[in-house]
Amino acid sequence: xxxxxxxxxxxxxxxYNQKVNVLDYLRKKKKKNFNDEQEIRLSYELQAGVYIKEIxxxxxxxxxxxxxxxxxxxxxxxxxKSILHAGVGDAKSLTTILKLMKxxxxxxxxxDISLSRLIYAKKFLESNDFCKSDLFLSxxxxxxxxxxxxxxxxxxxxxxANVGKELxxxxxxxxxxxxxxxxNEPIYDFKNKNICEHIEKNAYSKSLExxxxxLNVRIIDSFIMNNPLNKKNKTSIIIIKKNxxxxxxxxxxxxxxxxxxxxxxxxxxxxxxxxxxxxSIYGVHCLEESNAIMSLRFKEATKYLNEN
Numbered sequence: 001x002x003x004x005x006x007x008x009x010x011x012x013x014x015x016y017n018q019k020v021n022v023l024d025y026l027r028k029k030k031k032k033n034f035n036d037e038q039e040i041r042l043s044y045e046l047q048a049g050v051y052i053k054e055i056x057x058x059x060x061x062x063x064x065x066x067x068x069x070x071x072x073x074x075x076x077x078x079x080x081k082s083i084l085h086a087g088v089g090d091a092k093s094l095t096t097i098l099k100l101m102k103x104x105x106x107x108x109x110x111x112d113i114s115l116s117r118l119i120y121a122k123k124f125l126e127s128n129d130f131c132k133s134d135l136f137l138s139x140x141x142x143x144x145x146x147x148x149x150x151x152x153x154x155x156x157x158x159x160x161a162n163v164g165k166e167l168x169x170x171x172x173x174x175x176x177x178x179x180x181x182x183x184n185e186p187i188y189d190f191k192n193k194n195i196c197e198h199i200e201k202n203a204y205s206k207s208l209e210x211x212x213x214x215l216n217v218r219i220i221d222s223f224i225m226n227n228p229l230n231k232k233n234k235t236s237i238i239i240i241k242k243n244x245x246x247x248x249x250x251x252x253x254x255x256x257x258x259x260x261x262x263x264x265x266x267x268x269x270x271x272x273x274x275x276x277x278x279x280s281i282y283g284v285h286c287l288e289e290s291n292a293i294m295s296l297r298f299k300e301a302t303k304y305l306n307e308n
Contacts, residue, residue: 048116087158091121
């Protein structure tokens, strides 16, 4: 990394510690009205661990339980044996939802674009006895998973900041869900002035409803949440049903371009067909294209290593 880039990161850390909205700062600095994925990643990296620390605050913890209970009851009603949290963050919400569910799923997955948040998430899930959860680093636009992998895929304010990529993200989430896609996002509704002002101020997406109409998805329910964590950002839950005939299969990771199935080699994932190794860091699989390491003789090399 160049010296000027290091200085930029240091400045962003200082601004964040001063409670400056980093995404807003970056938009103003670059004179644009949206944030790209790398800027969102930077912001999420700076936020890593913050929400877990807030759980120790009694008032926040109570609000979080009320918020998550709406999801736990919904997922129990829908029936849920496998679940993917898109944009899992530090797993504060996912962990609470799982604890509140009467019948928690046996297959629990989550992904995010922030490695630091995922490391916090892995530890937080394990400390709450959800040791079998699977977390991976990935963009929401290119998931390393087969079609129809999960019974439920859900978001919690995951799409809102990704202006211009909403259609791409929703299509990808629809691809990997087998039965339900549950979106929890702010909806730009002219009837609700406060929500509109919050969306405008933070440069969030205004086009979610239009995109869903364009995709012609089957929406079985849609409502504003009763217990938002942030009253200024009252979000809606939109339940999309995809398939009545979903049958759970073994979930397998694919290479980011989905050309090959990845095989486990200790803590690593390997594509023999493409000669690519994907590392795991503290139990988090790193599955973006930029994470791939070429190793055409990886299988033979590891065999030789174990023999000697």
